[in-house]
Amino acid sequence: MVTAFRVQITGLRGRDDECREIRRLLDDHAGGALLLHGEPGSGRSALLAYAHRHAGTRLTLAGAGLTDEAALPYAGLQRLLDPLLGRADALPHRQRAVLHRALAGHGCPTDQRLVLAMAVLGLLTDAARDRPLLCTVDDVDSGDRPTAQTLAFVARRVGHLPVALLLTAADDTTVAGIPAHRLRPLDEPDSLALLADHHGGPVPAAVAAALTGVAAGNPQALVDLAGTLTEGQWRGEEPLPAAPPPDGALARAYRSRLARLPRATRRALLLAALIDEDGDPVTLARAARAAGSSVAALAPAEAAGLVRVDTSGVTFPPPLARLMVAVTAPPAERRAAHRLLAGALDGTGRRLRRALHLAAAADGPDPKLAAELEQAATHGEGGWSVASVALCRAAELGDDPVRAADRLVTAARYAWWGGRPDQARRLLHALPADPAVVGRATLLRGELELRCDAPSEAVATLLAGADVIAGTDRAAAVVGLVRAGEAICFSGDQYRYAEVARRVTALRRPGDPPETVLLTTLVAGVAATLRGDHERGGPFLRRAVVLGDRLTGSALSPTALTGAAVAGLLVAVDAAAHRLADRAVALARARGELSTLSRALELRAVAEYWLGRHEAATATSREGLRVARATGQHPAAGVHLGMLAVLAAVRADREASLRHVAGIGDTAPAGSRPHALAQWALAVLDLVDGRYADAAARLAALARPGTGRGQVLVQVMATPHLVEAAAHLGRRAEAGAALAVFDRWASSTASPSRRALSARCHALLAERGSVAAEREFRAALRWHPADDVSFERARTELLLGRELRRSRRPRDARAHLHRARQTFTLLGADVWAEQATAELRAAGESVGPPDRPAARLLTGQQLRIAHLVAEGATNREIAARMFLSTRTVDHHLRNIFHRLGIRSRTELARVLA
Incomplete structure (x- = not known):
């Protein structure tokens, strides 16, 4: 045997x-x-x-x-x-x-x-x-x-x-x-478990993410990588390998496989492996010709399943094949291939790629090439991750230690922009203690702590970094302080925001650039708002919104736009906040700055919530969650899960809401924003199920007014639900205190939706059946947009109908209950539609279960467009009202007609009548 x-x-x-x-x-x-x-x-x-x-x-x-x-x-x-x-x-x-x-x-x-x-x-x-x-x-x-x-x-x-x-x-x-x-690649849980088997215990998340990214689900690659790590690498304190070891079992297996190919094929295969990920066919053909061969030499490799060759280029179907072809090549052959590729890129305008190939072929210091790499990497050609690699290589090739440290800090920044926080951390950890870069490095560490690790710990780091750099780069110091303020608000320690405001005020100077003016204005407005001084804070915040709208050209950055969006939300100019957040999303995508995309999506989702666009907010939060997870931004992922939980709870989707709350788990500290959002979602579910005491207790615990602790802003957003729960319990004094805070904010804005919610809360706290209660309910309906399919308007109609029925005025109640039922049905809010139906029956109306064919066939956004069309609005009017393009409205309308099996607007009006 x-x-x-x-x-x-x-x-x-x-x-x-x-x-x-x-x-x-x-x-x-x-x-x-x-x-x-x-x-x-x-x-x-x-x-x-x-x-x-x-x-x-x-x-x-x-x-x-x-x-x-x-x-x-x-x-x-x-x-x-x-x-x-x-x-x-x-x-x-x-x-x-x-x-x-x-x-x-x-x-x-x-x-x-x-x-x-x-x-x-x-x-x-x-x-x-x-x-x-x-x-x-x-x-x-x-x-x-x-x-x-x-x-x-x-x-x-x-x-x-x-x-x-x-x-x-x-x-x-x-x-x-x-x-x-x-045999398919291992999934993430199995990859992590395999690493833990070889490490003898759990592996730090950053190390595990890096190794599983390199291994691409290949078990032997994970084993080989694990076998080469030092204790410092296991702890994440030293740089991790970017490829499986060339002397490992996987490399030996690939060498054996490659050895069966003709020599010309191996040369062409190495060129293809070292070229861009997109397998640029023109560059490959040029390099192959320079080597005395052609792309046709790849035919045996294609027959062996290593590559796929077509008119668009060369791809490597096995996930690790490209990397292993490069790893197993002798160093001299690899350097020669890089030189051929650099020559093939001469005159193509692809400056960074050419410089990277030259750097890979270099075998010693080359200050001139290092400078070329740095200049080519400035604009992020090929993506920020590639630019980060270029700067790391420039730091190695240069002969000036100070310049090398500066390049490494920038490389860490680029890695973070490219959505690779682990790489950014490793570069910062390896950074020499150079006074010239300590401020920038500290600010970046603080930003990583804010976005990826522990926001509560980020505050001290960001404040320290801002102090160090304030004398040489005030604009960067202001950005660091703004992020410190964000960390404070995220963690629920708003009482500390005054210190941020004081430091920002000390840094303001006449003639500051537009972005710095916007951010300093924002901080002043937020500080006043958190003190409850809306009269002072409102003008600052409104000015920040205006400044955000004016930003163009080089002054435009996702950070400035998200700051302006925050200001818009705080003064309840929801359409402007949505516009600014949407611009931040578009800009982050266009620039490839994945590190800022999740925050921009978070703010856009909040704006969509206040605009009543719950389905759009859900879609935005889902995208934000995907981005946050992909870029290691765990706190941001918790916020998006919290928003998804609230949005599902408001629509009484218990299963979805609880699933999102479970996703947050116990990773969010008490008092943090994700924890507060989860509690808000659970309170809404309590409210739906009639557990008013539980709902009131959860919402009252979100913040402690007067102490500056807890999530004050989340509690303000949730006040309508708190008042509703307290009103059912007869706790008018407790609800009145929370409503007073909400009223001070709402009255400082020009927002009809906030005024409508305020009036509804006052109606709920008024004596049942009183003139005051009905007056406030009707005031709320006047503030709600009358021509909108609004969830909150339907809730007000339902509550007013219930009030009138219980005051023995069933005839007056029915019209409001019918409208509530119709809107809930159109929006697909089944539980609320059933509650309206139950109220109608209690008011003496003989009605069956809600008829909701359209809600079953159309999405929420399609239903809203359909309703506006049925009312006679043009596509241009719908686009303006819903903040969409006319092309998007046209697209939705075609889908609506197809799904409902109709051909005209007249038929649509008849279907929805």
């Missing part, structure tokens, strides 16, 4: 399905065959070892296809069958003679191959008479082709025999007539 397992991994994480298939094959005494195929390092050999461990009483044979014997016909078959050759005498004479001849190295004529295959099948059958047989062959495609053909013949014919035949092959290999199972 021969065993040969070249690529071993420890454990079988993520291979449950494959193990199940193997056990099924072994448990089936009737026999059968299975082919496992996947990229090198995917765990094929480990699965064969698993099969041998679970073979039980089966007789086992094991072989492997060896590259060194690929030119020797039947060499693999000889090694596999050697333990059984003593049984060959039982075969018919002709079969025995052909078998001995082939295994002795004399080959097999074409007309006798069937006889040979039958001989092999007969030999296995004879062995299986004593006890069932397990036969495994690893890398069957790597050995000699006649062996593979013979085994394929046998595999198709063992179904009726007690013979289990298990084969493995490369990713692209299949065999007709044999069941196959492809």
Whole structure:
């Protein structure tokens, strides 16, 4: 018996399905065959070892296809069958003679191959008479082709025999007539578990994210990487490898695979691996010509499944193939390939890519090339992550330590902009303690703490960084202080904001640039608002909104626009806040600044909430959550989950709301914004279910007025729900105190929606059936936009209808309840529609369950557009009202017509009537 397992991994994480298939094959005494195929390092050999461990009483044979014997016909078959050759005498004479001849190295004529295959099948059958047989062959495609053909013949014919035949092959290999199972990359949980197995315990999140990103789900890559790490690297204190080690098991497997290709193919493959990720075909063709070859030389690599070549360029289907081709190449060949690619980029305008290839070919300091890299990286050509790599290389090639430190800080900033906080942290950790860069580095550390780690700890870091840099770069210091203020508000320590405001005031100067003026104005407004001084804060905040609208050109940045959007939300100019946040989103995307995108999306979602565009807010928060998770911004992810929980709770979608709250879990500290949003969502669900005491207790605990602690702004947003819960409990004094805070804010704005909510709250606190209650309810309806499909207006109609019914005025109540029911139905808010229906029945109306065909067929935004069309609005008017383009409205309207099976606006009005 021969065993040969070249690529071993420890454990079988993520291979449950494959193990199940193997056990099924072994448990089936009737026999059968299975082919496992996947990229090198995917765990094929480990699965064969698993099969041998679970073979039980089966007789086992094991072989492997060896590259060194690929030119020797039947060499693999000889090694596999050697333990059984003593049984060959039982075969018919002709079969025995052909078998001995082939295994002795004399080959097999074409007309006798069937006889040979039958001989092999007969030999296995004879062995299986004593006890069932397990036969495994690893890398069957790597050995000699006649062996593979013979085994394929046998595999198709063992179904009726007690013979289990298990084969493995490369990713692209299949065999007709044999069941196959492809080994897919490990998912994130299994990758993390495999790393923990090798580390002997949990791995720091930043380290795990970096390693799993490099390994791309390949188990052997993870094992090889884990085997090279120092203790400092495991702790995240030292730079981590960017590729699996060149002397690891995975690299050896790839070298073996590449060795089977012609030399010209390997050269072309290396060029393709070192070129841009998009596989630019023009540059590759130029470099290949300069090497005396052509892209056509890649044909054998394509046949082997390593690359895919088409008119758009060259791609590497196996996730790690591109990286491993580069890693396994000899250094001299790799440098030569980089020089060829740099030459191919001459005169193309791709300055950064050319400089990067030259830098990769350099084998010593080169200050001139370092300066070229730095200049080319300035505008983020090819993305900020690429620019970060360029600056790191520039720091290595330069000969000035101070300049190198400066380049590393900028490289860390670029890595963060590109959504790679772990890389930014590693660069900052490796930074020398140079006074020239300590301020910038500290501010960046504080920003990373704010966005990715612990906002409460970011405050001290940002304040310290601003102090250091204030004398040399006041604008950067102001930005740092604004972020310190944001960290304070996120953590629920608003009483500390006064210190930020004091420091910002000290930094203001006449003639400051527009962005600095905007941010200092914002801080002054926020500080006054948090003190409850809306008369002083309002003008500052409104000015910040105006300044944000005026920002253009070089003064335009996502940070300034999000600051202006915050100001807009605080003075309740929701349309302006949405416009500014949307501009910040667009700008962050256009510049590739992923680090600022999540915050911009958060503010846009809040603006959409206040505009009554709940479905749009949900979509925005979902996108923000995806961005936050992809860029390691865990606190921001908690905020987006909190907004999604609130939006679902307001629409009484209990399952979705609780799922989002569970997503926040216990990772959000008490008093933080995600925790407050989760409590708000749970309170709304309590309110829906009639648990008024629970709802009031949750909302009252969001902040402690007068102390500056807790989430004051979230509590203000949630005040209408707090008042409603307290009113049901008869706690008018408690609700009145919260409403007084809300009123001071609402009265300082010009927002009809805030005035409507204030009036509704006063109606709920008035004596039931009183003139004052009805007066306030009707005032609320006047403030609500009358021509809008508004969720809050429908809630007011429902509450007024309920008030009138309970005051024994059922006839007056019905009109309000009908309108509430209709709006809830259009918006798809089923639970609220059912409550309106129940109130109508209690008011003596005979109504069935809500009729909601449109709500089942259309999205919320489509329903709103449909309602406006039915009222006679033009597409241009709808676009202006919903802050959409006319093209978007046209697109939605076509979809509405298609879904409802109608052809005209007249039919639409009839459907919605």
